[in-house]
Amino acid sequence: MSVGVVSTCCLLSCSKPSSQVHGYLNFHNSMSRWRQNRTVIRCCNRREKPRAQHNYYELLGVSVESNAQEIKEAYRKLQKKYHPDITGQQGHQYSLLLNKAYKVLMSEDQRRKYDESIGQMRVRFGENNSPLGYSTWNGPSRPHALFVDENACIGCGECVHFASNTFTMDEALGSARVKVQYGDDDQNIEVSVQSCPVNCIHWVDTEELPVLEFLIQPQPKKGYGVYGGGWERPANVFSAAKAFSKQLKTKEAYGQSSGETTVEESPAQAQARAQASAEINMGGFFKLWKWVKETIGINDS
Amino acid sequence: MAEASYTVASDSETIGEDKSSAFPEIAIGIDIGTSQCSVAVWNGSEVELLKNTRNQKIMRSYVTFKDDTPSGGVSSQLSQEHDLLSGATIFNMKRLIGRVDTDPVVHSSKNLPFLVQTLDIGVRPFIAALVNNMWRSTTPEEVLAIFLVELRVMAEAQLKRPIRNVVLTVPVSFSRFQLTRIERACAMAGLHVLRLMPEPTAVALLYGQQQQQSSHDNMGSGSEKIALIFNMGAGYCDVAVTATAGGVSQIKALAGSTIGGEDLLQNMMHYLLPESQTLFKTHGIKEIKSMALLRVATEDAIHRLSSQISVQIDLDLGDGLKINKVINRDEFEEVNRKVFVKCESLIIQCLQDAKVEVEDVNDVIVVGGCSYIPKVKNLVASMFNGKELYNGVNPLEAAVRGAAVEGAVASGINDPFGNLDLLTIQATPLAIGIRADGNNFVPVIPRNTTMPARRDLVFTTCHDNQTEALIIVYEGEEKKAEENHLLGYFKVVGIPEAPKGVPEINVCMDIDAANVLRVLVGVVMPGSRQPTIPIMEVRMPTVDDGHGWCVEALNRKCGNTQDLVTVQKKV
Structure with a gap:
């Protein structure tokens, strides 16, 4: 019961920060930017199984093979969109998740453990550990x-x-x-x-x-x-x-000249990310806080 | 959750705010330093420093108490600098605010030419100004508030609008309790604190803006740049490592300490007159005058030593006490060797915490009043293999300019040229945790964690059938709990009776981007997914003055019956 409520409210707070934020006029521009670019192929979709699999990689909108530089850039880009300094208190929850994902993916050790935990094998071109579909x-x-x-x-x-x-x-x-x-x-x-x-x-x-x-x-x-x-x-x-x-x-050439290698996300991807947030949120103790907050009616997220 | 505000706005003010919602009020930036302060504001296209009636951009931070109305360094005209030191003038409040009388910093302030009295028991020091041969008591908050009001009046007169929101710069080493005192002073001055920014992070934001502008100019190359910022003012020394790209400044690490120009000054005064402590102990009118004379002369000598190799000091302190001495730069550096060593260790620590090598640093930025001292410049440069220091910022204005930029960004202002397309991702300068495992400090959020941050740790009971647990929250880096800054405490009751080690007591700490700390505690019994008792949420810090005492009282009252231990992580 509580799951549904939480994910909806997270969706609202994450994917539409503009609704409650005044003074952040830039947001609509960025929305239209998303639309222009949504036809671009994104690497991270390519081996995705039909079942919904949301994780830190999707949260940051990077592929599982991406290197530290790409992760860093994606992280900064998203923070610039969703950081509470820009979106107000609504950005808090989302920014927390970004920080968490960034911390895990930037540390080689933690990233390996995380990859194992989500059953995601990082494949580099030319390496020997290709899964089904690849020789x-x-x-x-x-x-x-x-x-x-x-x-x-x-x-x-x-x-x-x-x-x-x-x-x-x-x-x-x-x-x-x-x-x-x-x-x-x-x-x-x-x-x-x-x-x-x-x-x-x-x-x-x-x-x-x-x-x-x-x-x-x-x-x-x-x-x-x-x-x-x-x-x-x-x-x-x-x-x-x-x-x-x-x-x-x-x-790549474009990326080098402008310092942006990550592709703008489409609204659908943004929504997927919001869902991912909701799911990650549901893990462990967070659920507990959410549950209590709803039950006793504190609403600060 | 709405920000709790201290001030009660009058009706007219509320209307004013409504009107401005279409054009959001731009928060002004204030750098309120130990000895100097300044105000800046984003004027729509760039940062502008506000000047006082005497056309000064940088003003002295002091308040003179005279008869009824105290006046600060912003508006008052001093005929002679010695008047400033007649005993009626209070300064260096940034060193004293939020400190108890057992603090060594408070003790070293005792030879300031006004009254700083300690009882050495862990309560507020007694601070007083000499007005008409009477000690008029005051508090650091009051002095700062008087001062902030003057700054506010000055800004309102120039900007022709009411000022409410401010971004203030603060030292890295300030505890959260000290930050609440600064907020208190602002509230007393009718100001609402939008952000309290550690000084070097304000400089980092300014640097990030400059990098973004220059990358706009040469069409891209928005590559990441790593900068080390060393800020040493009169009261504090702060270091930060920032990584900036595309207008986003990520603070990788912060380090800070209560050392600064004031320490250099005191060391020199002690060097010139070793018996000053005992001579001036009585704090009579005569002694205050002598102390003041010595202080002014020494300060002047230190300033001159920045450009000269040696200075001649001729001083008549009265009562046949005379100082005639030539001081050269080497002597000055030798007397203050410990201070400079500490500066070095702060830089090393900060680089280590940021996991950045000396070679990786693109720019080294040295700011603050002490950056004019040749030894400070050389010291920092030599640590980076003689690298040329970044010269794109004014050492005295960098922090306030950064604060003004943050004020504009945090007020939601947009700049058509993208000059405000900026973001600072802050980090926590000190670890926050609770007392557990006996008298140990167990950090829940380690230092240099990216903000906003949320972490939780599981603790458990240390006695069979323990139904109550005491949560004592500290901030700091020391192993022993009581050596850290106490932030607050509360009790969790109603834990179901169970053998020790069974109930899971989950302590969660949450810091939002405005640096508000919330501590949440929930109790879960194994096998159940739901908390057995309502979760407690406490906004910290809750302590008032008399920090350490409360814990001592708690220890006397409860002993270790309500203690907690950490749970070994399940793998």
């Missing part, structure tokens, strides 16, 4: 890697037949996928590549691999009522990858 490496890293264009794949299973340690069938999608790079000896791999009737197995540069493997995964498609919905992936994954890399580069 792992057998042996040392090489300049080229195998990639299956799953759009073209007809699911014949020839490649799996010749190099079963390297390829695997995704039964749900009915297409083959690279499981382990160089999982079999070079000869078997070569045979399996040749055996593909539609030539959908490609040798690609190792640097391009993570982007390709990311883009080839079906992403949930936005639905409008009964229309749309479902899953989609780019029709031509190679040109999509090129566009993506280019976008990343311009973003």
Whole structure:
């Protein structure tokens, strides 16, 4: 019972600080900024499972791989929006959370522990600990890697037949996928590549691999009522990858010139963050304070 | 929760406030120093320092009691500096405010040319000015309030509007109790404190603004800059490390101590006249005059030593007491060696707390009255491998300018050029915790925690069937509870009877951005998700004068029957 009340009030206090704050005229400008930029792809969404998973990373709007610099910038940016000096007392709760998240993520030790606790593995490109959907490496890293264009794949299973340690069938999608790079000896791999009737197995540069493997995964498609919905992936994954890399580069270049590498959040993300706040708030002792405050009618948040 | 205000606004004032809500009142910045003070305000495009009728931007902080009406350094015209020291003039109140008479700082103030009397039992010192051969008693709060009223009148006359909200700069080492005394003085002067800003953080804000402006000018490169701010005035020495980028100044660490120009002055006076303590003990009119003469001459000598290698002091203190001496700069530095060593240790501590290496510091900012002393400048520069000191700020005006900027930011003012697109993220200068595990101080919020802050710790009972627990809140860095500043105490009753170590007593401390501290205590029995008794929330500090006594009385009354112990963290 109390959960619902709390999250609503947190939502109000976190996502709409302007409603009770006078003199902070800047807020509406920043709202419109959010809208302009909301189409930009954000890294942190990419491996998100359909279930709602809110955490410190989302609170700060950074990816799980982000480095200290990115976290710092995101933190400062959000503080500038929500710090009680700017939004008044409403910002207190939210600012507390930001401080907490910042403290944990800035300390290598605490961050590792936190990552473990939320079951989030930090993946760096080219490292060996990739979860489902990404190929792992057998042996040392090489300049080229195998990639299956799953759009073209007809699911014949020839490649799996010749190099079963390297390829695997995704039964749900009915297409083959690279499981382990160089999982079999070079000869078997070569045979399996040749055996593909539609030539959908490609040798690609190792640097391009993570982007390709990311883009080839079906992403949930936005639905409008009964229309749309479902899953989609780019029709031509190679040109999509090129566009993506280019976008990343311009973003970096932009980031360097203006000192901003984090992307403005969309209203939906802001709401997700507010929900995250509410959920984090619910942990442990805080719940107790909230409960009492509501019961005895102190309302200072 | 609405801010509790001390002042009762009259009807007309309320109307005035309503009118100004469309154009929010810009809070003014006041730097009320131990020896000097100034007022500044954001005038819409930049910070402007207000001048008094004598065209001074920096005024002396003192109040002279004469007949009925006391007058302060803002308005009164002093014919001769010696008049200032006739016994009727009270100054150095920032050193005395909120201190008890066992405090060494109070004792060292006893040779000021007015009356500071101690009983050495832990109560307020007795302070009095000599008016018409009578000791007229006063308090540090009263003196500051008289002074603040003059500053307020001056500002109102120039800005042609009533002034209510102020941002005041305070030393880092002030305890929360001392901060309440400053608030009290402001309330007495009809001012509402919007923020009390540690002095170096005000400088940090100003620095952040300058960095942002310069990054606007050369189109970006909003890279992070780390600055160390060293502020040494007449009464206090503060250090801060700030990391600033994109207009956000993050205070990484703070350190402060009650050392300053006053200590240098007293050391020199003692050096010139070692027997001064005993000579002036009686505090007669004659002695006060001699003390004053010595003080004025020594202060003047120290000032001159900043530009000269040596000074000649010729002084006739009356009663055949004469001082003829040449003092050179080396002597001055040797006499005050301990003070300078302390300055160094503050900087080292601050860098360590901030986890910043000397090489990482982009700018070193030295401000405050003592920054004119060559030794201070050299000392700081040499700690940073001879780095050139930042010269973008006026050492005497930096703090008040920063306070004025904060006043504008905190009043919600927007600047079309983005000059107020700023934020200071403050840190707590001192740890806050409770007494537990016997007589130990257990911090709940450690020092240099980013504000706003909320932390909680679980304690438990130390006796079987203990139904009451005493929560005694302290602030400080010492291991033993009573060596820290007492903030307040209260009792939790109604703990269900259980073997010792079973009830979970959760102590939560919450500091908001306006630096208001709330202590919340809840009791939970294992297996239950709900508190067994209503949670207690207490706004601290609650103590009044006579700090240490209360705890002694509590100890006599309760012994250790209501003590708490920390719970080992469950992993």
